[in-house]
Structure formats: C-alpha cells, structure tokens
Amino acid sequence: MTTAGVTRYTALRSVAGRMPLSGAIASSCSLPLSAALPCHDRGDCRTRRLPVLLLTLLFLLCASTAYASAPSLADLPLPELKARLTTRYGGQQPAQWGPALPGTLTRLPVSGTSGAPKTGPVTVALTFDACGGGYDGSIIALLRELGVPATLFLAGPWLAAHPAEAADLAADPLFEIANHGARHRPASVTGRVAYGIRGTRSVSEFVDEVESNARRLAALAGVRPRFYRAATLFCDEVAVRIAADLGQTVAGCSVAADAGATLPAPAVARNLLAARNGDILLLHMNKPKAGSGAGLRAALPELLRRGVRFVRLSDVVESAGAR
Known part of the structure; x- marks a missing residue:
C-alpha cells in the first residue's frame, strides 16, 4: 500500500x-x-x-x-412544490377521466368483499362530504350518540363557512378528518368538467387544490389528512399520481348512498341497509334539508343490530406515502 x-x-x-x-x-x-x-x-x-x-x-x-x-415534498414551500411537480408532470396528457381510476380507493381491503365476510362481522366505512353551504348537525349528533366512527371530507368553502364546527369535529377522535379540496373542484390537470363543475386547469392548480387544503386541515387537526376526495369523484390519472406524491390516497366510494344529497330519506335508508362487506358509503353532511340525515337515522340502528362494524378509512387502509 x-x-x-x-x-x-x-x-x-x-x-x-x-x-x-x-x-x-x-x-x-x-x-x-x-x-x-x-x-x-x-x-x-x-x-x-x-x-x-x-x-x-x-x-x-x-x-x-x-x-x-431528503425533505418530503409536503415540507416544501407551496410555490416550490407547485414548480417541482409541474416540471415532473407538466408534459403528461391524461387519457382517462372518471370516478374509479386505478389508484383510487373504492372499497375497503377486507376479506369477503363480494358479500358476507368469511369470518367476523360485515365491515363498512361511513364517509361524509362537506362541500360548502350548510351543516347537518343531526348527522354528527347521531354518530356521537351511537358511537359510530366516520371519515369526514371537508372542503375549503365549508371550512371557511363553519370554522367553529370544523374545530369541534377535528377535536373528536370518533372522526377522521380528510381532504375535499381547497375550492371543491374535480381533479383534472386540463380543466375537464364533471356534472357542470370545471376541474382544476393545470398541474399547478391541482397541486394547490390538494395541498393548500391539506395544510389547512393539518393545522386544524394536528395531523396531515391521509385521504383526498375530488369534487364529483372525477379524476384524471395524472391527478391521481400527483395526489399520491403528496401523500394523499384518492378516495372514491362503492355506494353513493344519498346520490349527491338528492335522494329522499327512504331511498337513503335502503341504500345503507343494502351495504355489503367492504363498502365505502358516501353521504353529505352539508345539506340539512336533504334526506341524508333522516335516512341515516332510519338505517343506522338496524345496521348496528345486525352487528355491522363501522370503521374510519385509516383504520383499515394504508395510505400513500409522500415522496
């Protein structure tokens, strides 16, 4: 040597x-x-x-x-984060558009999801969207009364209109707080429209839709949300990948139990009572005059009598990791 x-x-x-x-x-x-x-x-x-x-x-x-x-993407200042992801995804043109693309969570990963479980109780997740507008406090009161957990997807317009209610929900361990977008837009990188609502128009705008609300919810609840649901459920595949980069699992549903808060209470109750093992049930908690709350009150005691197990999404689902 x-x-x-x-x-x-x-x-x-x-x-x-x-x-x-x-x-x-x-x-x-x-x-x-x-x-x-x-x-x-x-x-x-x-x-x-x-x-x-x-x-x-x-x-x-x-x-x-x-x-x-190496710092997580979620730790970057928002302008730098948008610039970095625009560089990564800005040249990609989406080819898919819908509510259940690959990478979207539409059912729980539990055994026997085609019907009754092989062992144990039927397991389902109650999820509620708060898009904007009002607040159906009867839904939250019922869940608390019966001790039923749920995942609550809160959008920026609703948070702005109901700060005290949002803080109350975030402080209750019965509920998991999830992300419904800063402006309640479909998840697009090209401005596609779903049900008359124009989606985000670029990578940068979509990143802002997801991440700015995620940071607002993290400040509210003390933890970053693990799940993101687009307005109308519609996404393109580029947006799904971007959400995963931000540590957000895109969540859809298997049963739109109140059909966007348009169904009367008896129809909502029927949809809930027909729930199968692994279902993710979607209702709305921002329209107190809709049939969502009354339908839930009619169905929930019977589901509990049957031994149905209710979970928050994070109880059974591994979320995406921020990269």
Missing part, C-alpha cells in the same frame, strides 16, 4: 472511532472512490483494501442516509 493510502486508511479508522456510525458513514461517503479502492504501487488493482461486500454495504448505507435526509 502507498504511503498516501496508509495515511487515508489511518485517518478514516481514527475518525470512525471517535464519531457515531452515521458520522463515520458520512465521512466515508465523501471520500473519492480511489481512497476506498486503492491499488498496489505496481498498478495492480486486482487486490483491494476493502472487501467487496463491505464496500457494497457502505454504499447502501450512504444511499439510505442521503435518502432519509
């Missing part, structure tokens, strides 16, 4: 002996490859100072250390 090689080797051993493993790894990662793989004086590089296995382990540790220190 050359004199220079001995000097580097001795220095590395000395540093590693005085610092934690992570520090030693960082130091060794900064050395040039020639320091880690020195050759004999005569130029024969077949004999290396470090075994190949050790070098491989060192490389993997360096890579994992660098990855762990």
